[in-house]
Structures are given as C-alpha cells and as structure tokens.
Amino acid sequence: xxxxxxxxxxxxxxxxxxxxxxxxxxxxxxxxxxxxxxxxxxxxxxxxxxxxxxxxxxxxxxxxxxxxxxxxxxxxxxxxxxxxxxxxxxxxxxxxxxxxxxxxxxxxxxxxxxxxxxxxxxxxxxxxxxxxxxxxxxxxxxxxxxxxxxxxxxxxxxxxxxxxxx
Numbered sequence: 001x002x003x004x005x006x007x008x009x010x011x012x013x014x015x016x017x018x019x020x021x022x023x024x025x026x027x028x029x030x031x032x033x034x035x036x037x038x039x040x041x042x043x044x045x046x047x048x049x050x051x052x053x054x055x056x057x058x059x060x061x062x063x064x065x066x067x068x069x070x071x072x073x074x075x076x077x078x079x080x081x082x083x084x085x086x087x088x089x090x091x092x093x094x095x096x097x098x099x100x101x102x103x104x105x106x107x108x109x110x111x112x113x114x115x116x117x118x119x120x121x122x123x124x125x126x127x128x129x130x131x132x133x134x135x136x137x138x139x140x141x142x143x144x145x146x147x148x149x150x151x152x153x154x155x156x157x158x159x160x161x162x163x164x165x166x
Contacts, residue, residue, distance in 0.1 A: 028102035033148055051088060051091070122158075
C-alpha cells in the first residue's frame with residue numbers, strides 16, 4: 001500500500017510553509033488517511049491526529065453527530081460528513097480537517113451503490129464537500145484506497161486555491 005510520494009511531500013511542505021495543522025475523522029476510509037498523513041515528511045509538525053469512528057454510536061459520542069439524523073441516513077450524508085469535519089478540527093484544535101463517510105461495499109442502505117462523502121474544514125468553516133461514486137463491483141479495499149488518494153489530491157487542490165486567495 002503506497003501513496004504517491006510527491007503528493008504526500010507536497011501536502012507536507014504546504015502545511016509546514018503556512019504553519020498550519022490538520023486532523024482527520026474517518027469512517028469509510030477506516031484509517032487510511034491517518035496512515036497517509038503519518039507517512040508524510042515531518043508529520044509531527046502539522047498532523048495533530050485523527051479518529052476512526054466506524055459505528056453510529058461512536059460518531060454520535062465522539063464527533064457530536066446528531067443521532068436521529070444519523071439513524072435516518074445510516075451516517076452517510078453531506079451534513080454528517082461536514083459535522084464530522086468541523087468537530088474533529090475542534091477536538092484537535094487544528095486549522096484544517098478532513099472527514100469521510102460512505103460505503104466501500106454495496107449494501108441495501110446504500111441502494112447497492114459504492115460512494116463516499118468527504119469534507120474539508122478550514123479555520124472553522126467548511127470549504128469543500130463532495131460525493132464520490134465508484135462502480136458497484138469495485139472491491140472494498142480498492143474503493144478505500146481510491147477514496148484516500150482522490151481525497152488527498154482534492155485536498156492539495158483546495159489548499160492551493162485558498163493560498164491563492166490569501
């Protein structure tokens with residue numbers, strides 16, 4: 001399992017250059033983003049930590065997701081992932097955060113589709129939320145790896161966009 005080295009180095013350098021920090025809240029990627037951040041050069045200077053909350057009770061308890069809303073959508077929605085992003089940033093006191101939720105296998109509650117929502121927060125505000133859908137025959141691990149790499153690429157783009165606006 002190897003992530004694009006240049007992508008990891010770029011994110012690392014960008015966060016160190018801007019002297020900003022990041023945290024992660026994961027469900028569908030189940031720790032893969034945390035693994036990727038831990039592999040970045042000088043990670044301890046900007047990566048404050050992460051949490052993998054896979055079950056509804058843990059998302060409610062740790063990430064302050066609304067229980068009724070989570071039960072209604074099986075913890076998979078734009079609002080749920082945004083709540084996760086904002087609350088993990090608050091928990092770790094970071095400038096940036098990334099959150100993921102979704103499905104890596106097709107099941108009834110996903111209408112037999114494979115998709116994920118991911119969200120980025122920056123300084124207490126949501127700056128990007130997207131839904132990523134994969135072919136329903138995608139193997140679970142491949143889906144998780146694809147989500148992770150795609151999200152890191154989007155994060156790089158979002159950091160660049162916000163740096164240009166500064």
